Amino acid sequence: MSKVIIIGAGGVGNVVAHKCAQLPDIFTEIVLASRTVQKCEAIAEDVKAKQGVTLRTAALNADDVDATTTFLKEEKPELVINVALPYQDLPLMDACLAAGVHYLDTANYEPPNEAKFEYKWQWAYQERFKEAGLTALLGSGFDPGVTNVFCAYAQKHLFDEIETIDILDANAGNHGYHFATNFNPEINIREITANGRYWEEGEWKEVEPMSVHQVYDFPVVGEQDAYLLYHEELESLCQNIKGLKRIRFWMTFSEKYLTHLRVLENVGMTSIEPIDFKGQKIQPIEFLKAVLPDPASLGPRTKGKTCIGCDIVGTKDGEKKRVFIYNTCDHQECYEEVSSQAISYTTGVPAMIGAQMILRDLWKEPGVWNMEQHDPDPFMEQLNQRGLPWQVIDLPLEN
Numbered sequence: 001m002s003k004v005i006i007i008g009a010g011g012v013g014n015v016v017a018h019k020c021a022q023l024p025d026i027f028t029e030i031v032l033a034s035r036t037v038q039k040c041e042a043i044a045e046d047v048k049a050k051q052g053v054t055l056r057t058a059a060l061n062a063d064d065v066d067a068t069t070t071f072l073k074e075e076k077p078e079l080v081i082n083v084a085l086p087y088q089d090l091p092l093m094d095a096c097l098a099a100g101v102h103y104l105d106t107a108n109y110e111p112p113n114e115a116k117f118e119y120k121w122q123w124a125y126q127e128r129f130k131e132a133g134l135t136a137l138l139g140s141g142f143d144p145g146v147t148n149v150f151c152a153y154a155q156k157h158l159f160d161e162i163e164t165i166d167i168l169d170a171n172a173g174n175h176g177y178h179f180a181t182n183f184n185p186e187i188n189i190r191e192i193t194a195n196g197r198y199w200e201e202g203e204w205k206e207v208e209p210m211s212v213h214q215v216y217d218f219p220v221v222g223e224q225d226a227y228l229l230y231h232e233e234l235e236s237l238c239q240n241i242k243g244l245k246r247i248r249f250w251m252t253f254s255e256k257y258l259t260h261l262r263v264l265e266n267v268g269m270t271s272i273e274p275i276d277f278k279g280q281k282i283q284p285i286e287f288l289k290a291v292l293p294d295p296a297s298l299g300p301r302t303k304g305k306t307c308i309g310c311d312i313v314g315t316k317d318g319e320k321k322r323v324f325i326y327n328t329c330d331h332q333e334c335y336e337e338v339s340s341q342a343i344s345y346t347t348g349v350p351a352m353i354g355a356q357m358i359l360r361d362l363w364k365e366p367g368v369w370n371m372e373q374h375d376p377d378p379f380m381e382q383l384n385q386r387g388l389p390w391q392v393i394d395l396p397l398e399n
Helices: 011-021 037-051 065-075 086-099 126-132 146-158 185-193 233-240 255-266 284-291 331-338 342-359 377-385
Strands: 002-007 027-034 056-059 079-082 102-105 135-138 161-171 196-200 203-207 213-218 222-229 246-252 275-277 280-282 305-316 319-330 367-370 390-394
Touching: 002 011, 002 065, 002 342, 011 027, 011 037, 011 331, 011 342, 027 037, 037 056, 065 086, 079 086, 079 342, 086 102, 086 126, 102 342, 126 367, 135 342, 146 161, 146 233, 146 305, 146 319, 146 377, 146 390, 161 213, 161 222, 161 233, 185 222, 185 255, 185 284, 196 222, 196 233, 213 246, 233 246, 233 367, 280 284, 305 342, 319 331, 319 342, 331 342, 342 377, 377 390
Parallel strands: 002 027, 002 079, 027 056, 079 102, 102 135, 135 367, 161 246
Antiparallel strands: 161 305, 196 203, 196 246, 213 222, 222 246, 275 280, 305 319, 319 390
């Protein structure tokens, strides 16, 4: 059906490459590009061994708009699947506009020198993409991504009006390291050391980092310590789910993880303020990233499961109800299929499905869109078919 270029050769890029290769009728040609072409070649070799499909690889600096534009004009893909760093979202959107290529990513833009992420920079591209007749799909990972689609599905099928949403992300896996992050350490640590924020009654409320906690009883993985964070899907969902009164995001962490994080924070290792080191300016968090285990290396040693879902309260036919829409994944099963653990898998599979939605003309609409702004049904159907089956359970209403 179409040629795609995957940009980024980390754990998520690996999953996207494998999952696209499983659907050769849709993804008729796949090019994997990254600054480090050796990583692309290693993924291509594994995809060939496991899926029997040959990928082409290329070296590409995604920060260089002109070089990327030239590359895209030469390759002429239908779609760019951006699974590089969030810092590169805007350069890649610029290159896609210049080359006339549809765009998809899994995380919103974040300035390199400021621990801040929000959609305003990408939403500002709405008219340019619309005028160019191009689609930009934002946040087609799991959270954001699948969680947005869960909310849209609940709004369409399960509720007449939604009052509150709690998005909950539990990783009950164990990789055996004293301290490691399950995705890019720099992005992960910047996210969880920032102030928590949630939306309630039309306004944003802010709390100290990791200061609001609850014990949540998840399906399959049981009770876990969950902490309130700010997460980007809150920004779009609070605008697109009608009648919503409150939306929050929670992620689980062990006390051991938090202890290590506090120590690193206290000694300045999580800072993004540049320091002088041997005549160079470096961010301490960049050094920390270099010494921590590469998330892409965690796959073979991670055991256990994830559970991510949306706890939603609202009304249906005049009755108040509460449901949990969720998916669970097994780290070892994911690794066996695509050589990546479940954190990468739960992001990479929805990126492939979002790409399908565009290539099959189901979600192809000029402009810049968040996931919940489209019909959730075909995406939900594909989740069940492509390795991320979901369930809905009724929960008791809290007193």
